[in-house]
Amino acid sequence: MSEPELIRDVVRGVPVFPDEMPFFDPGAAPESPIELFFTWLRQAVADDVAAPHAVTLSTVGDDGMPDARVVILKDLTQAGWQVASSSDSPKGRQLRANPAAALTFFWPAVGRQVRIRGAVSIGTTEENDADFQRRHPVARALVLAGGQSEVMDSRRVLDAAVDEQVQRLEAADGIASTTWTVFTVAPDEVEFWQADQQRLHTRLLYTRFGAGWRRELLWP
Numbered sequence: 161m162s163e164p165e166l167i168r169d170v171v172r173g174v175p176v177f178p179d180e181m182p183f184f185d186p187g188a189a190p191e192s193p194i195e196l197f198f199t200w201l202r203q204a205v206a207d208d209v210a211a212p213h214a215v216t217l218s219t220v221g222d223d224g225m226p227d228a229r230v231v232i233l234k235d236l237t238q239a240g241w242q243v244a245s246s247s248d249s250p251k252g253r254q255l256r257a258n259p260a261a262a263l264t265f266f267w268p269a270v271g272r273q274v275r276i277r278g279a280v281s282i283g284t285t286e287e288n289d290a291d292f293q294r295r296h297p298v299a300r301a302l303v304l305a306g307g308q309s310e311v312m313d314s315r316r317v318l319d320a321a322v323d324e325q326v327q328r329l330e331a332a333d334g335i336a337s338t339t340w341t342v343f344t345v346a347p348d349e350v351e352f353w354q355a356d357q358q359r360l361h362t363r364l365l366y367t368r369f370g371a372g373w374r375r376e377l378l379w380p
């Protein structure tokens with residue numbers, strides 16, 4: 161019998177960063193991390209980074225344990241980074257009980273990571289509904305069916321619940337969700353991380369300072 165394959169052999173030698181990466185001069189960084197994020201996001205889109213708007217949202221549960229999952233960035237305003245989910249999902253409950261979160265973007269094709277930490281606020285009824293109405297009909301039906309992350313008895317139960325809600329949505333315009341929520345992470349700290357082939361990565365940390373931001377380099 162052959163030796164079982166070791167994970168360390170599978171991952172060893174797999175490249176993490178491309179040979180060519182964009183140059184990042186932290187000395188020329190703008191005063192606001194929101195402005196720099198826009199620049200980096202636009203560059204990620206231009207450089208064909210897959211799903212640059214996919215972001216890991218980390219929260220803390222009642223038991224003090226961290227939890228994390230990937231969501232989609234919906235918008236970025238001067239108030240902060242916006243993501244959306246059901247308020248009765250595990251993340252929604254965690255954010256209601258402990259309105260603080262971290263967001264982590266990783267853009268492999270450009271060797272960049274952005275980390276955001278801050279307090280979380282929930283959208284107004286109008287903001288939540290506007291985002292809900294922009295969703296694909298099946299995605300809306302799924303939210304109306306509820307139960308995200310609960311144990312599911314069978315796929316048939318899911319299909320029946322979604323069908324029922326799709327029919328409701330087809331029968332009437334503008335049906336709203338009572339749970340769909342836009343969460344805004346207001347940044348206290350934002351870190352921009354640029355990989356370097358020699359591992360001398362460049363890290364720039366923005367920390368809120370009065371009405372503005374303090375900028376500091378971090379040891380890689």
Ligand SMILES: Cc1cc2nc3c(=O)[nH]c(=O)nc-3n(C[C@H](O)[C@H](O)[C@H](O)COP(=O)(O)O)c2cc1C
Nearest residue numbers: 214229230231232244245246249250251252308309
């Ligand atoms: C690329 C990607 C995008 C996702 N976007 C969202 C999203 O915007 N909102 C959401 O509620 N779940 C999204 N999900 C699903 C979540 O990762 C997660 O499975 C779900 O929200 C349940 O999380 P929870 O049990 O921690 O509440 C996405 C998953 C992936 C892989």
